[in-house]
Amino acid sequence: MSDDKSNSLVTKPALAELVIENPWQSLKTHTDARIALGRAGSSLPTKAHLAFQLAHAQARDAVLMPLGYQQLAEELTRFELGVKHLSSQACDRATYLQRPDLGRLLDEPSKQTLANDLASYDIVLVLTEGLSSAAIRENASSMLAALLPKVVGLGLSIAPLIIVEQGRVAVGDDVAHALGAKMVAILVGERPGLSSPDSLGIYFTYQAYPGIEEAKRNCLSNIRSAGMSVDDAAFRLAYLIEQANQLGYSGVELKDKTKSSNAKVGQNFLLP
DSSP states (O other): OHHHHHHHHHHSOOHHHHEEOOTTGGGGGGOSSOOOOOEETTBOOHHHHHHHHHHHHHHHHHHHSOOOHHHHHHHHGGGSSOEEEEEBSOOSHHHHHHOHHHHTSBOHHHHHHHHTOOOOOSEEEEEEOTTOHHHIIIIIHHHHHHHHHHHHHTTOOBOOEEEEETOOTTHHHHHHHHHTOSEEEEEEEOOOBTTBTTOEEEEEEESOOTTOOGGGEEEEEEESTTSBOHHHHHHHHHHHHHHHHHHSOOSTTSOOOOOOTTSOTTOOTTOO
């Protein structure tokens, strides 16, 4: 009997031996994409499967978790520009997800709030959770801290900071048009991927108006700790703002000729 027990212990495979490693494993150091996961039989290894479930849950949370608007507004008061809290025509999260068109427009009380502001501004900065409240919570304040001194250095007048509940990119056009602002940059939570639930996007438009063509915008994407840094994004956006103010347009005709925050303006970041 003792011999049988001994044999069973010897022949029982170790857990590590059940997982067949992928020969491309070394490539994982270059990307967050799910490659070279290996296999256990005909399935994923348990570790890879659990990691996928966690990433999926984080992406869902980014879309569905509400943004703390009051906390955000209090945090933004440190920039001493004033803060206006507005809403899109999407009255709740379910409506926002089902009716993208409503998220692109301000509701009537918000339009009236802006109509009461008789000042004229060179630029207005808008914040909205978009499809990731995590992106705004984790990146928006530090992004503004890096950007605002550069905008002030350009000698431009800045409108009060605008928070829009349940907004999409085009709601910034409505804000700029209502305020009569020459330029608008909207900080918006991007659609989360399974490796980037906290990615912030910025869309910049010169002379925006409701219904403006998407080709008239410039976009900076993947702003987060594991992507484009806030310092680099602020450097690039300040360059676009300066050029648009001088040239009178934004969008596909306005090229980002910066390389990085450590490089001289005028160098093409696509070239070595």
